[in-house]
Amino acid sequence: xxxxxxxxxxLIILEGKNCTxxxxxxxxxxxNLRWYKQDTGRGPVSLTIMTFSENTKSNGRYTATxxxxxxxxxxxxxxxxxxxxxxxxxxxxxxxxxxxxxxxGNQVVVIP
Amino acid sequence: xxxxxxHPSWVxxxxxTSVKIECRSLDFQATTMFWYRQFxxxxxxxxxxxxEGSKATYEQGVEKDKFLINHASLTxxxxxxxxxxxxxxxxxxxxxxxxxxxxxxxxxxxxxxxVL
Numbered sequence: 557x558x559x560x561x562x563x564x565x566x567l568i569i570l571e572g573k574n575c576t577x578x579x580x581x582x583x584x585x586x587x588n589l590r591w592y593k594q595d596t597g598r599g600p601v602s603l604t605i606m607t608f609s610e611n612t613k614s615n616g617r618y619t620a621t622x623x624x625x626x627x628x629x630x631x632x633x634x635x636x637x638x639x640x641x642x643x644x645x646x647x648x649x650x651x652x653x654x655x656x657x658x659x660x661g662n663q664v665v666v667i668p
Numbered sequence: 669x670x671x672x673x674x675h676p677s678w679v680x681x682x683x684x685t686s687v688k689i690e691c692r693s694l695d696f697q698a699t700t701m702f703w704y705r706q707f708x709x710x711x712x713x714x715x716x717x718x719x720e721g722s723k724a725t726y727e728q729g730v731e732k733d734k735f736l737i738n739h740a741s742l743t744x745x746x747x748x749x750x751x752x753x754x755x756x757x758x759x760x761x762x763x764x765x766x767x768x769x770x771x772x773x774x775x776x777x778x779x780x781x782x783v784l
Contacts, residue, residue: 558711565709592775599672599761599775600712645712656773658711 559583559657562646566663569636577662579629579646587651591620591631594643594661603631603644636666670696672764674776681752682784689747689779691762697742698764702773703735706759718745752783 560581569575581589588607592600604613604620606629612621617634633640643661650657671694681687691701700719704712716737718724724737736748745764749756759780763773 560711597759597778597780599674599763599777601775602772605772655714658713660709660711663709 558659560646560648560659562644562659562662564662565660566665568665568667571636571638571666571668573636575633575636575664577631577633577644577646577664579631579659581627581629581646581648581657581659583627583648583650583657585651586624586627587649589620589622589629589649590647591618591629592645592647594645596642600645600647631662633664636664638666638668640664641666670694670764670766670772670774672698672762672774672776674760674762674779676779677777678780678782680782680784683753684751687749687752687781689749689760689762689781691745691747691764691776693743693764693766693774696764696766698745698766699742700765701739701745702763703737703745703747704761704763706761706778712761715747749781752781754783757781757783 563578590605591603594600603618606613606622608624619632622629645661646659648657673692675690703715706712715730716724716726718737718739720739726732739745761778763775
């Protein structure tokens, strides 16, 4: 079973609307959690990073939350734009090593 | 942020040939580089960890003789897919860190490999 599960697998939203992506993980001990945006055919680009003590982190229209007790994170996209169409990947790092656990990504399609 | 480049961005080759993919850190020295493979709608899967000047560490199930990794300098790592087969067709992504155990891995833009 994957250590990082994301939902929904894919979604379509209208331009200007908001959406929330979910990430559940089992990685332990926990070091940090990142959300990446991956455009089709491109490498991942970091959006936010949160450590154990951080509950929320914003980067422009992207807001990530973290509940380290329940091992859940979310990424909220506000006022979506066509350029937000991408895969959003939740990545969790275990404490003490460089190993990263990747989710399969949430595929977001923004339509006009 | 730090910039990592890959070359080529895409490659098409015949079955049985070898393909070399380069990963370069453009504005920092990368002590460690990672090679990932990503199939459509799947997670990035770590293939190997490459440390400058030493042998790469391969993940379980990854054939080291098929996926040759060389990290000869602090700014360049290469992945050579030897005797490529259609099932090797995938998206190959590298990442780099400037110091061991650094928090941030900087990802390259990826290389799309299609083996006919």
